[in-house]
Amino acid sequence: MDYPVHLKTGFFKTISCRLSLDEPGINLTPIDPLKEGSVYLPWDSIFEVSFLEWENSIEIDILTSIGTYLCIVDDQEQARMLAHELKEDHKIRIRYQ
Numbered sequence: 001m002d003y004p005v006h007l008k009t010g011f012f013k014t015i016s017c018r019l020s021l022d023e024p025g026i027n028l029t030p031i032d033p034l035k036e037g038s039v040y041l042p043w044d045s046i047f048e049v050s051f052l053e054w055e056n057s058i059e060i061d062i063l064t065s066i067g068t069y070l071c072i073v074d075d076q077e078q079a080r081m082l083a084h085e086l087k088e089d090h091k092i093r094i095r096y097q
Helices: 076-090
Strands: 002-010 013-021 025-030 039-042 046-053 058-064 068-073 094-096
Antiparallel strands (some): 013 025, 025 039, 046 058
């Protein structure tokens, strides 16, 4: 399943992406491919994924051996589905606050 997210690329700057969970890892694919390239995060590079719930959105911090990737999800139900899929299907450590 693809999840719509906003990937933070700088201070107050985000790009709209589709986050997908594939067999080799997490893919963050920009909706407008002319703006940025895709980001691929292999499963074995991911230490944990944190979900921080705000009033109107959920911030997702993906901590990897490469660096930390920050995303924002507007739909709280989709964020919960993503957390469940990461934990149950891919055995990723999840923190939900």
